[in-house]
Amino acid sequence: MKPKSGFDLWNFWLTRVVLTIIVTISIRVIVAILDGAGLPMLVTRALGFVIGTTALLGLGRINWLQANTNGLMPPNPVRGLLYGALAGVILYSCIVLIARLAGWYSVRSVSFDAGSLLSVFALLIFAAAFEEVLFRGILFQSFEKAVGTSWALAVNGLLFGVLHLGNTNATLVSAVAVGLAGVALGALFVFTRDLWLLTGVHVFWNFMQGPIFGVAVSGNTFQSLIQPRIQGSEVFTGGAFGFEAGIITIVLCLVSSFWLIQKTQKTPLWH
Secondary structure (H helix, E strand, O other), X not given: OOOOOOOOHHHOHHHHHHHHHHHHHHHHHHHHHHHHOOOOHHHHHHHHHHHHHHHHHXXXXXXXXXXXXXXXOOOOHHHHHHHHHHHHHHHHHHHHHHHHHHOOEEEEEEOOOHHHHHHHHHHHHHHHHHHHHHHHHHHHHHHHHHHOHHHHHHHHHHHHHHOXXXXXXXXXXXXXXXXXXXXXXXXXHHHHOOHHHHHHHHHHHHHHHHHHOOOOEOOEOOOOOEEEEEOOOHHHHOHHXXXXXXXXXXXXXXXXXXXXXXXHOOOOOOO
């Protein structure tokens, strides 16, 4: 007769949830402390990325978050990164095109500074990679293994929006919009299981948004190639937070989330 196995606290779903929240908040707090210490943002985001990746690899050794499926080791990471970069460029360029046709965006002047563009690009790489490892790597996957894909998407979007409330010029509307973006990115991860692809989308979305088109990136402004004139209701433009809080991006996130969820909900990709 096979003996009954005892209660496994380490693999109990609530233990997974609590551990995930502790790890996620701890990394965010560490980065916030480093920011407060006056370190350059490039340094703090790079450190956050390293700490987050280390934590993700550590959690990957636990049987409910396997290292071969955590998104860091897809079959072709370079291809995923390039596809993601292309998607980020196209998506944000389409948003600016719509804003231009609607009269919300126009070009005042253009100035090229290679050094500035490269330094901001380096910052955006680490910032985006840090957020993808933290939110779609650790947070989303741990919740997915514990309570399923649907709840994981909801929690991931909620926390992604709430934790961006601390950004410059953030509002309740911008938090909702960023939360919907978190759901869309989570749905894209479910569809691809490739953190490299998501990082490519995230980096080049932000790069096109700020350093190229001169729109605020989640409330933060950067020296840009194009100096634009943005006018119109905040409902459409997102105000000082940037187009991410505007109706175009919100609709894009809703449509893409719905499509990706529909594509994956009845497949083995959906847990």
